[in-house]
Amino acid sequence: RSTLFPYTTLFRSRTGNNLYGLALSSSSNTADSIMRLSKIMEYMLYNSEKDQVSIGLEMQYISDYIGLEKLRYGNRLQVSWDIDDRLNDKFISPLLLFPFIENAFKHGSGKEEGDTWISVSLQKEDSAIVYVVVNSIPQGSKVNSTTDHARGYGLQNLQKRLNLAYPGKYKLEQTPGESSYMSVLRLDI
Numbered sequence: 001r002s003t004l005f006p007y008t009t010l011f012r013s014r015t016g017n018n019l020y021g022l023a024l025s026s027s028s029n030t031a032d033s034i035m036r037l038s039k040i041m042e043y044m045l046y047n048s049e050k051d052q053v054s055i056g057l058e059m060q061y062i063s064d065y066i067g068l069e070k071l072r073y074g075n076r077l078q079v080s081w082d083i084d085d086r087l088n089d090k091f092i093s094p095l096l097l098f099p100f101i102e103n104a105f106k107h108g109s110g111k112e113e114g115d116t117w118i119s120v121s122l123q124k125e126d127s128a129i130v131y132v133v134v135n136s137i138p139q140g141s142k143v144n145s146t147t148d149h150a151r152g153y154g155l156q157n158l159q160k161r162l163n164l165a166y167p168g169k170y171k172l173e174q175t176p177g178e179s180s181y182m183s184v185l186r187l188d189i
Contacts, residue, residue: 033071036064047094055097055129056088059122062101066118069105073116082121087129090189093165097122097131099154100183104135106154108181131185139179162187 043061047053070077104118121132155174162170169188175181 033068036067039064040068044095050094052091053094054088055090055092055122058092058094058097059083059088061095062098062120065098065101076115078115078117080117080119082119082123084123087122087124090129092129092187092189093161096158096161096165096187097185099158100131100133100185102154103183104133104181108135108137125186128186128188131187132182134180134182136179137176137181 040061043057043064047057047061066079070079101118101120108116108118115136117136119132119134121130123130159172162172166187171184171186173182173184175184
């Protein structure tokens, strides 16, 4: 199966419903949302099977995805970015950084009723990149181990892909807290 498969299901359900609702309400966000979805689908179609893509392109894909998610959350969602622009021209395997964002919504922000937040950082340290995604988790949620946050196939597939593409060149950490969850990928590129 293509790496595209798990993500097409995601977009058909939530994003399709969001766009349908925007179209019905004649929202001013409809055109922008369709453009973002178009960019996301183009990225998945033309880049997901490549060996490598630029980090700048990967981060634009993530930004477009978060932009669509903001439709669901409105002002309840706060996203902070700290991205080192010097990394835009570096190359990594496609869709390598996305599972962290997907999990931040699926297991954290997507389960919260009130305000929610996600923090994304991508920095260069020596010959490595350090990618950190921290998200709020619902109050009273019992995240006792990394397996609570990683029950699905996304992080399992990510681990396999990292082992194949970057054997011995990465460190992946997941740290649950009382009100947040942190994922850190350190990758030698």
